[in-house]
Amino acid sequence: MKHAPVLCGLAANAALPSELLDRLIALAVADVDFTDDLAERADLSHAQALALYARVPETGVRLAREGRLTAADVDPVAQPDTALALLDEGRGNPEWARLLAVDPYSARRQRLAECGGLPPDVVETLAADPDVRVVAELAVRTTPEAAAALAEHPHTEVRRSVAWNDATPPEVLGALLTGEGLPPARRCLVCDREETNAPDGERPAFHLPPEGTCDGSHESAVHDIRHAALRNPATPIEAVVAAFADHLSTYLRWALVQRPDLPPELSRRLAVDPVAGIRADLAGNPAIDDALMRTLADDEDQDVRRHLAHNPHVPLDVLVRLAATTKLRADLPPPRIAAASPAEVGELARSTDSTVRMLLALRRDLPAEIRDALAADPDAKVLKSIAPHPGLSEAQLRAMVDRHGVRVLAKVATNPDAPGALLEDLTRHRPPVQKAFREIARHPRATPQALLACLADDRARAIAAGHPALPPQTIVELLADDDCAVAKAAAGNPALPCAVMGDLMP
Structure with a gap:
């Protein structure tokens, strides 16, 4: 078979004639590098997508997500992963969900649980799945009714997923914070780990952080549930203020500072937190008021001031003051x-x-x-x-280079209105600016002469090889380049003559 990078470039070439695309599809197999490039083509017809899918079923997921396949094209028994992709895109057959909900491979059931719009009976089946990972995945994005029911699940990982779900009813989120009104959880990751260490134990459902602890009350897991609920904007702010504003856990206090409903009293308490990261995230929260922003502008920590400078509601005079003291x-x-x-x-x-x-x-x-x-x-x-601002004249851009040379040259090269003659002159600047060659190599106004100069730069060479203004003969010569990235870019160049494309086919 021909040089693999060249075929990959051809497979991605937007100017590849349809008949040559058909020939490449006929060569596709699962372990050929250019298969993914074919599946990603924007001009792939439905017939071509079906032909590629028939030869390489592994492309089904990508083709489904790109809208190249329909439900009628897919057998969910033979290609369940492709069926899952269509279900996730909202274009699958609902009956597939019922089939996949009892798939023997739990990872597929877990991916099914990630899909939206599942039939109620499928949700019920997944909620009772023996693998807690499936149930936890469902709980993250399920309906309010299902989330409320799953908040009583015996495993803490499911409860934590419910706490992340912003569709969970507020009263349920409050209960997850306090534990009141819910039956005690019976299992957590630490419990699973301890069982795994037993002679006949099974693998734990999740990776357990080394600091996880449990004395029978699942304290690490409860901590994580609270963190998720505190981060959830649907959790009632009253429950937050009453119990967690001064909590000993840095992790829990940190969860509060990005809430969009942060009340002024709580904001002021968090503004003097000893942890700079908490103060920094608070400074970036648009919910804090002007008075607190002015206080935080004097914070000794640079990261706090930087976050404040990027707060969309920071007073302009405060931002001007921050610019003088903070690296932005x-x-x-x-x-x-x-x-x-x-x-x-x-x-x-x-x-x-x-x-x-x-x-x-x-x-x-x-x-x-x-x-x-x-x-x-x-x-x-x-x-x-x-310098990159559109509308600047050639004279203005040249004046910048004349005054400041290498300090501005690469930015001048990015200006969308920079004419070809200026770009050529920038390639001849002494001393040269390596970054400028890369910018010129991708500039739509780059001339053949400018691109030839860019080929001499190692980091710009592959970019220039794909530029359609490069002379066709040069493109052909680059097909044999020792650098695979350059050869692939040349083969993907839309200015590559069609006759040469045909000659490159095996």
Whole structure:
């Protein structure tokens, strides 16, 4: 068979003629590398999908999830995994669920339990499954009625799954927190482990963390149930405030801070928690008020201030203050800046703090006058942020490179409006900027000359090999490249001549 990377590239080539695609499908077998590439093609017809499925049944799950197969195409007895994929997508036959609910392989029953919209009788069957993993999977996403019933399950892992389910009735979640009104659990992971250590024991249902303990009250498991319930936004906040705001467990206090209904009193208590991670997650919670945000802006921990800076409701003046004291992401504007009003945008653009101007420059929807002002900024980090902004002229982009050279060159190469002539010049810059070659190699306006220069860079070579502006003869030569990634990219290049594609077929 031909060089495997080349066939993989052909299988993914968007310009592959239909008749050649049929030939590749006829060559597909389970252990051939290009089978997955064929299954992922967006132009695969129903007939071609059926042909591929017939040759390689293992592709059924992927084809089903991509919408290439229908219920009429699948035999649930011969291909239960494909049937499960269709059920999970909501396009399977409900009768399959009844068949799979009694499948001897418990992992399949577990995957069935993950599916939504199961018939009530199937839910009932799965709820009584002898494998607790199946029941726990069902409990995570089942209906309120079924969740309420499963809250009384004898195994704590099922109860923990019920506590994660946001469809669980609030009163049931409250009971899981306190244990009141529910029969005592009879089993937990520690109990299972201890049985496993017995001579005739079975394997435990779940992996047990080494710190798990049980003195008969299943204390580790109860702790985990409470954590899940505290994280569940459907759990009544009254139960949270009364019993867990000052709990000795860091894990449980941490579960509170991201709740969207966090009341001010509880927020203030958590704001002085000794654990910095708790304060950091609290700082990022949009539910906290302005007064608390101003307090947290003075927190000594950088991570707390960083989370606060990315809170969408942080006051703008607080964010400006944080920019001077906190290292923030340089690839996305903070949500508050992304949502700034036109008047606020103008105020930020006039800031004397270059970091503030840099964060504003990360937006890609700035008015032309603000964009152009930032494009003339004297600070290189501001230019790096604004350089990819659409609408900048060639002259503006060249001026950035002239002023700051290698510090901004790679970002200039990402500008969607950068003309081919500029990209060619960037490849000739001395000293060269390796990252710029990778950006140029994937740029839709890259010229053949620019792409040829990118081929000389080891990390840009495979990217350039797949660019349709590369000269066809060069693409053909790259099919024999020693680097498999380069050969595959060349074979996947839509500019590869069709005659050559045919010659590459076995």
